[in-house]
Amino acid sequence: MSKKDYNFPADLHYDGKNHMWVKKENDNIVLVGIDAIGLDTLGDLAYITLKPEGTIVKKGEPIGTLEAAKMTGDIFAPVSGKISAVNAACVENPGIVNDDHYGKGWMVAIDASDWSTESTALISGEKLQPWIEAETHRMETQGFDA
Amino acid sequence: MKKPIRLINLGKTESWKTQAVYHALAEEMTDESPDTIIICQPDSPYLCLGYFQPFDSIFDRKNVELLNLPVYRRRIGGGATYLDENQLFYQFIFHHSRVPVALEKAYKTMLAAPVETLKSCGLDCNLRAVNEIEVNGKRVAGIGGGRINDAAVVVGNFLFDFDFEAMSTVWKAPWPGFRELAKDAVKERVYTLKQCAPNLRMRAVSDKLIELFPKYFNRPIVSGSLSQKEIMASQKTAQVLTDKIFLNDGNTDIPVQPRPLKISADVFIHNKKMFFKNKKINVSFRTDNDVITRVKVEGAVEIEKTIIGITIEEIEHILNSGSSTVLKDN
Known part of the structure; x- marks a missing residue:
């Protein structure tokens, strides 16, 4: 089986467990969306719900739900903080996430409460390439025989 | 030795258990929990909404009350459906790390035994469009899947018979023409085992399915039962799944825009x-x-x-x- 070539922009941080990307903006504001492997496991998105602006969220807890053509699941916060903005466009038209998941398909902005600590658990920099390779391998091999 | 899969055969059981138990097991799933398959058959009719289906955008409340049907909302996808004792359910609750990541492969592996069960009964059964089980090119099962906490869940059924009248009665229809189209479409597209194999008995299908699990999961199957803790968690979950606010999700998380009524893929x-x-x-x-x-x-x-x-x-x-x-x- 040939390996898929997933795009993981090097300037982002990644939540290795839940396949969310995190982009550090000004101050402690981070943009959050779903990464390439996360999207590939879902397919075409039909519905997205997101917790409203002002909600206090904890790292690893659900900040929304999604329904793709063949499955449903939760969207998890990659960092703790307060949701400072919600991308209403992707709630209205989840196809935006499929079309441009690192750009217009961002989901929420979080005012991170402990970026300096929690960002160390995210994947970035020189850890990125080995993680992409491991996750790509897992995509292709994980299963009942693993 | 490969980790065994726990099989819980609830048989014909109280309807609430056919939704609540798999949710409760999924919600509590950890890496240490046993992967579990549940086989069950509801003892009375009820309605079940998909995760993204607020009650009032899908069902006609008055007609649901007239038929006195309990309504549950599951945490996995798919459309609203009418369920009763003419359906045999299989529910897979596995830790996500032990399920293929690629959706197509996950469904293919989990649904192999149900598909092969029907083939072994002499039916022309195939898996199409990732998770549609069809006989003679028509949908013969309702399949849904999703991630609940750390569990990957796939649920499906063998449709021995289907109450088309009850299903079409409870749909929210803006006018009779909509209901008529929907009823005709579901009659045309949804096929039952009674139609294609009238002599097939539920017990025989259930036994065959259980027999095939070890082969298609390539893991041993061990019969088990629910622990007291799991029973209590299931009772609590049943209350959540029927909660009036949860059914409409308080109109906060669930989009209320109208969506087309799905009949088949x-x-x-x-x-x-x-x-x-x-x-x-x-x-x-x-x-x-x-x-x-x-x-x-x-x-x-x-x-x-x-x-x-x-x-x-x-x-x-x-x-x-x-x-x-x-x-x-x-």
Whole structure:
């Protein structure tokens, strides 16, 4: 089986467990969306719900739900903080996430409460390439025989 | 040795258990929990909403109350359905790390035993469109899947018989034409084992399915039962799944925009509003692979022919064109 070539922009941080990307903006504001492997496991998105602006969220807890053509699941916060903005466009038209998941398909902005600590658990920099390779391998091999 | 899969055969059981138990096991799933398969059959009829289906956008509340049907909302996808003792359920609750990451592969592996069970009964059964189980090219099961906390869950059924009348009665229909189209479509697209194999017995199918699990999961199957803790968690979960606020999700998390009624992988029933001769009327239509194949127009039959054969994109264009015939979302 040939390996898929997933795009993981090097300037982002990644939540290795839940396949969310995190982009550090000004101050402690981070943009959050779903990464390439996360999207590939879902397919075409039909519905997205997101917790409203002002909600206090904890790292690893659900900040929304999604329904793709063949499955449903939760969207998890990659960092703790307060949701400072919600991308209403992707709630209205989840196809935006499929079309441009690192750009217009961002989901929420979080005012991170402990970026300096929690960002160390995210994947970035020189850890990125080995993680992409491991996750790509897992995509292709994980299963009942693993 | 490969980790065994726990099999819990609940048999014919109280209806609430057929939804609550798998949710409770999934919610509590950890890496140490046993992967579990549940086999069960509800002892009385009920309705079940998909995760993204608020009660009031899918069901006609008055008709549901008239039929005295309990309603559950599951945390996995798919459409609303009517369930009763003529259906045998199989529910897979596995830790996500022990399930293929790729969706197609996950469904293929989990649904192999149900598909092979029907094949072994002499039926022309195939898996199509990732998770549609079909016999003779028609849908013969309702399959849904999703991630609940750390569990990957796939649920499905063997449809021995189906109460088309009850199903079509409870759908929220803006006008009778919509209900008529939906009822015809579900009768045409949903196939039952009673229709294709009238002599097939539920017990025989259940036994065969259980026999095939070790082969298709390539893991040992060990019969088990629910622990007291799991039973208590299930009781608590049942209350959540039937909670009035959860059923409509407090109108906060769930989108309320109208959605087409899914009949099968390729067939949907839509409804639009249209201004015709200065009157707002309903236009209901069925799409097969996004092409309009049947139409019912409220009080203006002459329009119906002009709509058949056009695509969803084309009717959306008419919707947005602002022409004299203005269509709007219902």
